[in-house]
Amino acid sequence: MAYTAALSSHIPLHTNSRFSSTFPPKLLSKHKTAPFKTNSIPPLSTAASAADLSAVNGTTIALIGGGSVAALAAVLSLTDPERRRRLQAEEVGGGDKEVVRNYFDNSGFQRWKKIYGETDDVNKVQLDIRLGHSKTVENTMKMLTNEGPLTGVTVCDAGCGTGCLTIPLAKEGAVVSASDISAAMVAEAEKQAKEQLAAGNGEIAPAMPKFEVKDLESLDGKYDTVVCLDVLIHYPQSKADGMIAHLASLAENRLILSFAPKTFYYDLLKRIGELFPGPSKATRAYLHAEADVERALSKVGWKIRKRGLITTQFYFARLVEAVPA
Template sequence: MNAVDDKTVVKDYFNATGFDRWRRIYGTEQVNKVQLDIRKGHQQTVDTVMDWLKADGNLRGLSVCDAGCGVGSLSIPLAQEGAMVYGSDISEKMVAEAYDRAKVFLGPNNNISFSAQDLESIAGKYHTVICLDVLIHYPQEDAARMISHLCSMAESRLILSFAPKTLALSVLKKIGELFPGPSKTTRAYQHRETDVVRILQDNGFSIQRQGMTSTRFYYSRLLEATRG
């Protein structure tokens, strides 16, 4: 499947059945045990990123691009801390939901702007670019191009997460225990950390902080890379 096809599948999924499923996972309403486990894992990843950024003590007024913002799980807490946030997602429905949630949590006049576009169409320069739980939808060759584009927008720092490619997780994936439901419809790609690090280094970035979230059904490797 080529890049255009992968993007089409992802966009169509998150504008249809996937939207309702993941809106509930990223929300507060009752979900099944697998979805609850994924909700907790995703929140742990968001919390780790927020802890890193708050520890630096310079979030207020910082320009941040949340690439693949979903329903605003990261964009909203970033804005609550005073960051100037640009959130983008390939799904129009996800962006609309993020916009509505931002109005609830921050009021109608807030410091987030949202748009619906694929990752490689995002333009501009930002102090920090963040991309969580997006690369899992794309194979290595597409992920490499996407990471390079994210690097081109990041003036200082890039934070991204991916499903690490290990033997154990590959086995779990094959027997259907890593990702929920027979109707998930999107492919789940794992990436070797050495490949991700190499792409970052080729774009002039070096690893500063690392994290790993592991629950029963959610596995996410988190890397912070800085320019220079």
């Protein structure tokens, strides 16, 4: 089963399970992604991926033939990614939250700062993930601005990373509260915001976002909109349910989430990626079934109004907009 990612980059949005509209694709202005020529199966990833994708190349993963699914399943059944995850947690003296914080405050910070940034010092996989994450941010902004101007609208950017969404929101006039579990990420986001939101040519500078180092469970306040992109991948569904409920409690009108979708195919790719974790440890990766996310929202009185799928060769993310039912 050779994998070639001829997946669409269009993001169809649906209202009540019927086709509604399609976001226009937009390429990054600085880079053009050349087609991948490798026939190997890549690890599943999101912008918050657990795989050390910088180590992936055409010789890293053996080819999987079209009749090898059963054999592959047998091999995967003998692997124990949970054991590696337990060891990671023991090393930092905690669970998922501590692993995520430790990773993004240390080795993960430089890796993802580079991927989220504009440097040319990225490989094809990292560039592809940058493109995928950029599409997620772009289409989140489209979801938000479709409802009207953002001037004065309060937005909580939960898991802001280096400010990829925070800064565009501020430029549109939103009053943004941005937070991340990683102090290093928050510091970088604040630095980028000060540089990019500075007034020039007699213009009035946008309001500076409020930056805080907080995990999702510690967030408080009330906001018109809460956005949480590419964060749920770090947490199993049992914990994600509580986080989704908490985020919904902070939002007055809208909650926008992106997560790595759990399907048989994507789960298989993820398990293959776990066979080749690379030389450096990363965070754990959890996929979430859209039905489970929808069920978690329904329990707290919310429903999905729009939904879409962002795919590149190494990036897969389901994007949903929920509103009070």
